[in-house]
Structure formats: C-alpha cells, structure tokens
Amino acid sequence: MLGKGVVGGGGGTRAPKPSFVSYVRPEEIHTNEKEVTEKEVTLHLLPGEQLLCEASTVLKCVQEDSCQRGIYGKLVCTDFKIAFLGDDESALESDETQFKNKIIGENDIPLHCVDQIYGVFDEKKKTLFGQLKKYPEKLIIHCKDLRVFHFCLRYTKEEEVKRIWCWSYHNGCALLKMSALPREQDDGILQTHKNFLDGIYRVIHRPPYEIVKTEDLSSNFLSLPDIQTAYSKFKQLFLIDNSTEFWDTDIKWFSLLESSSWLDIIRRCLKKAIEVIECLDAQNTNVLLVEENASDLCCLVSSLVQVMMDPHCRTRAGFQSLVQKEWVAGGHCFLDRCNHLRQSDKEEVPVFLLFLDCVWQLVHQHPPAFEFTETYLTVLSDSLYIPIFTTFFFNSPHQKEMNLGREAQDAHSTPLHLLTVWDWSVQFEPRAQTLLQNPLYVEKPKLDKGQRKGTHLKHQRQLSLPLTQSKSSPKRGFFREETDHLIKNLLGKRISKLINYSDELQDSFREFYDSWHSKPADYHGLLLPHIEGPEVRVWAQRYLRWIPEAQILGGGAVAMTSRLVGMMEEVRSLQEKINERHHHQRALPAEAPSLLRSSARLSSLFPFALLQRRPSKPVLPTSGWKALGDEEDLARREDEFVDLGEV
Structure with a gap:
C-alpha cells in the first residue's frame, strides 16, 4: 500500500525485493497533501554553499530480508554534499537521534565522504564512471564512514538527475x-x-x-x-x-x-x-x-x-x-x-x-587513562571527510598558506571563513558534547607544595x-x-x-x-596495550554503527557507561550538599542531564542511533537456502526420519 509518500510491500523468503508492484505514480497520490509537505522541507546550506542540481520523486530505500520500505523525497547535490530531503521523515523513524551533527544531517553525505557510487541496471550492480549512457534504476552510495544509501530513480525524470620534529x-x-x-x-x-x-x-x-x-x-x-x-x-x-x-x-x-x-x-x-x-x-x-x-x-x-x-x-x-x-x-x-x-x-x-x-x-x-571517549575518536574520524575543516584538508602547512594567500590576493574573491575541527560547537550542541568527555577518567591528583619540592622531573613536554x-x-x-x-x-x-x-x-x-x-597499570605513567590475538578488537562503534542487525539491544559498553554516569551524578549531587552544609555555600548549578541518562532506550549503536527495530535472524543461513531446493519442492517433501538414539 502507498500513503504519505511511503512504500511498503511483502514478498517470499527467497526474494530480497518486494512482490507488490504499484503502477500508480507517487505524484498521483494525495497530490494536495504532498504539495504542502514539500513546502515544509527545506535545504539547509552552509555559508557559501551552492546548490548544483536536484531530482524530485526519489525513493530512499530501507532494505530488509523480505520487504522493502522507503520514503519519497528530493535528492539534491551541492558543492559540499549530497542530501536527501524526505517528504515524511516520521514515516520511517519514530525516535529522533539526540546526538545530532549541526553540519551533517542523517541523510547528508559530504562529497569527500563518498567512497563508491553504483548504479543498478536490470538488477545488476555496476560501478558508475563519468557520463552515463543509460540512467540507472537505482543508485547505491557507499560512504567512507561506512554508511550505505539506496535511492530508487524509477519515477525520477532523467533531466533532473616536510618538517622534522x-x-x-x-x-x-x-x-x-x-x-x-x-x-x-x-x-x-x-x-x-x-x-x-x-x-x-x-x-x-x-x-x-x-x-x-x-x-x-x-x-x-x-x-x-x-x-x-x-x-x-x-x-x-x-x-x-x-x-x-x-x-x-x-x-x-x-x-x-x-x-x-x-x-x-x-x-x-x-x-x-x-x-x-x-x-x-x-x-x-x-x-x-x-x-x-x-x-x-x-x-x-x-x-x-x-x-x-x-x-x-x-x-x-x-x-x-x-x-x-x-x-x-x-x-x-x-x-x-x-x-x-x-x-x-x-x-x-x-x-x-x-x-x-x-x-x-x-x-x-x-578507559580510566583517557579524558576523551571512543565517541570522540569516532567523530574525529568522521571529520576527516568534512572538507569545511582546514585541519585535515591540506598536504602541509605550506600548501595551506599558499592556497589561502592566493585567495587573499584576489580582490574579487570572498574572504574564506576557515574552521578548525577542534571547535566542536560547530558540529554539536553542548548537550551532545558531553559524550566526548570520559566520565570514567581518573584525573591526576594535585600535589601540595611540600610534595612538589621533592619531585623535580626533567620532562620537557x-x-x-x-x-x-x-x-x-x-x-x-x-x-x-x-x-x-x-x-x-x-x-x-x-x-x-x-x-x-x-x-x-x-x-x-x-x-x-x-x-x-605483571604490575598494576599506572594511568598517569607508562601505558602499554595488550597485543595478543583476542585483545586486538574491531572498533565496533565506528564500523558497526550503521548496521541495525549488529546492535546489542540495551547492552554493550553504552549500558555500563550509562549506569556509571548516573552513579557519578548522584555522587556529585551529594558532594555539593555536603559542601553547602559545611561551608555554608550555595550548591553549584546542576549540569545539563546526560544523554545517556535521559535516553530511555539505548543500544550499542548509541549515540549515533537510538533503538532500532531489528530484523529477526533467519533460522537457516540464506546461503543454504539454495541447497534445499525451491519452496514448492520443499513444501511437498515429507518430514525426514531422524534417529536420535537412546535417550
């Protein structure tokens, strides 16, 4: 059925694509309502960002084992990013991600983050190069931050589319x-x-x-x-x-x-x-x-x-x-x-x-040895592919100075507003930035004057x-x-x-x-990692965060951290009350509630996504389905006798 720009359908267990096919063009459905919805969807551009082209009536697909869902909208391309503007975002997501990036939205792809673009022609996926002789039925975009996007173009008009230290x-x-x-x-x-x-x-x-x-x-x-x-x-x-x-x-x-x-x-x-x-x-x-x-x-x-x-x-x-x-x-x-x-x-x-x-x-x-979190490292890796930050854009400081100096000499050019990746307020609200600070970090104890006199290290930091x-x-x-x-x-x-x-x-x-x-770790001294086989692991938060099937519902490192953060906030509140009673001072203003504590439903995908519906795992591996034969043959088979032996 179709409604509010959303497509849904069901199929057999073998077919990865839907069995229901609509022959009604989406623009013919609820035309008046669709026009109102499109007016509310706006493209947010950065200062100096220019729109290059756009395509209407594009279906963003969400693929699962036995069904295909999606939402219609507009696919646009600027000189900075590819963005999808959905007609009805609420149709696909019931919960809004709280860890929002103010520069890059959930459906935004910086051009420098695009890894590969594939086109689907007659159900065959091919890498796209240069000019297209034939427009594909679907676009599949693989991103360097490991996101995968599917866009169906079936209803889209073709014309839219060196120093030493x-x-x-x-x-x-x-x-x-x-x-x-x-x-x-x-x-x-x-x-x-x-x-x-x-x-x-x-x-x-x-x-x-x-x-x-x-x-x-x-x-x-x-x-x-x-x-x-x-x-x-x-x-x-x-x-x-x-x-x-x-x-x-x-x-x-x-x-x-x-x-x-x-x-x-x-x-x-x-x-x-x-x-x-x-x-x-x-x-x-x-x-x-x-x-x-x-x-x-x-x-x-x-x-x-x-x-x-x-x-x-x-x-x-x-x-x-x-x-x-x-x-x-x-x-x-x-x-x-x-x-x-x-x-x-x-x-x-x-x-x-x-x-x-x-x-x-x-x-x-x-974990206690680091003031920053794995989320800090993850968003730092994402920032490699956001080219508005000059921190990770040039080959050398000399190249940066040469290019920026050339721009400054041009009297007709607009002065460049350069951004540094370390200003996290450009990307995240203060509440989201709390996830970059490690609540488990053990700060180095401050020494009194007597202890300082006995400690004279020649460390030239x-x-x-x-x-x-x-x-x-x-x-x-x-x-x-x-x-x-x-x-x-x-x-x-x-x-x-x-x-x-x-x-x-x-x-x-x-x-x-x-x-x-063999000795206890000193978090403020030398720190060595374990390098044996099982100790070196996959950076799950970065690499698995876009795969709902890989999430741990209500678990993972996030669950443990959320409980610890809650306990630490209670300890801080009690300490403030004690200080107020003993020193007759006003209690310090409470910090903004942590995202971990205020989020009712968490998974190991947090903070990049909240709890998502997880498709059920097939009883048999899909690679083994072909060995069982066709569905009709399987249905006609009699139950095989299995001798379990004596119990």
Missing part, C-alpha cells in the same frame, strides 16, 4: 624523525645532513651522546600498499546493502576479518611502538625514526609512543596538540591520503585512521624542534650498507656510532612487555 622523555631520551638519506648527494646536501646530526647532539643533553637506535620504517615495517589493501578488504565487511547480505556474510565473518589483515596491521603498529618505548624507557636509548618522507609511518609510530608514554597526550587538550604537532604541522599529506580531490586512488591510504584505530585499542583496554628539511629519496627505503658506508667515510667514526649501535642492542622486548603487564 623530536620529543623527549622525562629521563632525557629523545624521539626523532627524519627523511631517508638520498643515495646520491652533493656537497650542499651533505652539509644539510651534518647540520641535522649536529642538531641531534644539541637535543641530546645527556651522555653518552652517541647512543641512538635507528628504526628504518621504510624497510623493516609496514608499507603503504599493505595498509591500503588491508583496509579495502576490511571495510567491505561493513558496507552491507541489505539484511540478506548481512546474514550471508555473518557465517564467514571471522574468516573474512582474518583474511583482511587489518587487525594484524594494528597489532604490528602497537608492537613497533612498544619496541621504541622499550629503547627509550628501559635502555635509556635515543631513537631515530626514518622513513622516505617522514610524514606517514613516522607520524603514526611517534604519535603512538607519545600517547603511551606521556599522560598529557591522553587528555583532550594534549591529544589535540599531539595531532596538530605530529600530523598537521608534521606534513602528513591529508589531501592525498584522504583523496579529497579524487586525483589518485593509489595515494589514498588511511594512515591517520589507522592511528585512531590504534588509539581506540588503548582507550578500550584502559612535547619539545618540538624544527630542524633542516632533507630531501626525500626518489626510491622507497634506505639501505643500511650504503648509508653506513657513506657516513663512515664522510662524517667520521663518531657519527657512525649513531647507526651501528642498533646492532648491539639485545632483543628484550618480551621481557619488557611481560614485566609491565
């Missing part, structure tokens, strides 16, 4: 990054490298000066193609078109997960960071991270090391500073790695997303020294033999010790790792 530990050891040395060098480049090494000596202010371990990430660690291939396989587990496909995949989900190697890559990143920490903490050895351009894996490993070693990086302000220093100012190529301009798919590698996934492993294993930029090698990696020979001959024995010392270090990783985990 270091950080020092409190024992004086330094963590440094540098580009790989070119194989062929002139006198100017040699002098540049000499100045760089002299800069190392100035940073390392404790003897023995020559003890530095070199970690060549270009040759003995992951490669960017490895990361790209693994994530391409991994994300397919979550880009589910319908419930039938979900249950088909569910049977072999763990084998597909293992074959993607994504969790193994996360484990290797965490292990490499722990190896660096072991040198800095246990062996009191300085570490030099080397990579071809020092802006991908160097950023990842050095950031993980600082998150694990420096409790300041586990606060919201410290984590923001870390990202700005190591990734943004450090020259990570966000424009290329996120492929914002769609110029080269080969350059699109989710290195920063891999870093956030590694941080999530730490947050999941040690986030010491950043921009040194001379060296040119990157035209080929990947840097070969130890050639570099070692070059340095010995040209720069002397003292400098060669920087390279040779790494051969003398003993592999004490396992002893260091097991020793730390």
